[in-house]
Amino acid sequence: MHINDAVFLEDLCPKFRFRQWRKSIHRFTGKSCIYCGKPSESIDHVLPRSQGGLSTTENCVPACLSCNGDKSDENALYWYRRQKFYDPRRAMAIRAWLEGDLRLAIRLLQWANPNFKVNNKNYQKNETEYNAA
Numbered sequence: 001m002h003i004n005d006a007v008f009l010e011d012l013c014p015k016f017r018f019r020q021w022r023k024s025i026h027r028f029t030g031k032s033c034i035y036c037g038k039p040s041e042s043i044d045h046v047l048p049r050s051q052g053g054l055s056t057t058e059n060c061v062p063a064c065l066s067c068n069g070d071k072s073d074e075n076a077l078y079w080y081r082r083q084k085f086y087d088p089r090r091a092m093a094i095r096a097w098l099e100g101d102l103r104l105a106i107r108l109l110q111w112a113n114p115n116f117k118v119n120n121k122n123y124q125k126n127e128t129e130y131n132a133a
């Protein structure tokens, strides 16, 4: 059978793929909000969809409902700078994430949050899954 003939469950069911994708986004930060570190309950578009932001991994970060709602349609980096919980390491992490450098983003988040270690294990596991594929 030619590889192009293969039918993947994900192609048959876009909803399934979307759910997997959302899950993987949350897994990168160990289910914590990229802005404040609280549990991430939603996916935030860094560049809002209303401003042409795409639903790609680079533009979508895990966020808690409070940050996501408060930020609304603002540019994430401008909004973040005004927050009480602003942390330059997290700001750098967001920037790295936007550039598609998730590895650097996660390292910066770890630096900002020493409790991140446990979560990092998830990321490592995730990465080996990718390597194996």
Ligand SMILES: [Zn+2]
Pocket: 033, 034, 035, 036, 037, 038, 063, 064, 065, 066, 067, 068
């Ligand atoms: Zn938050």
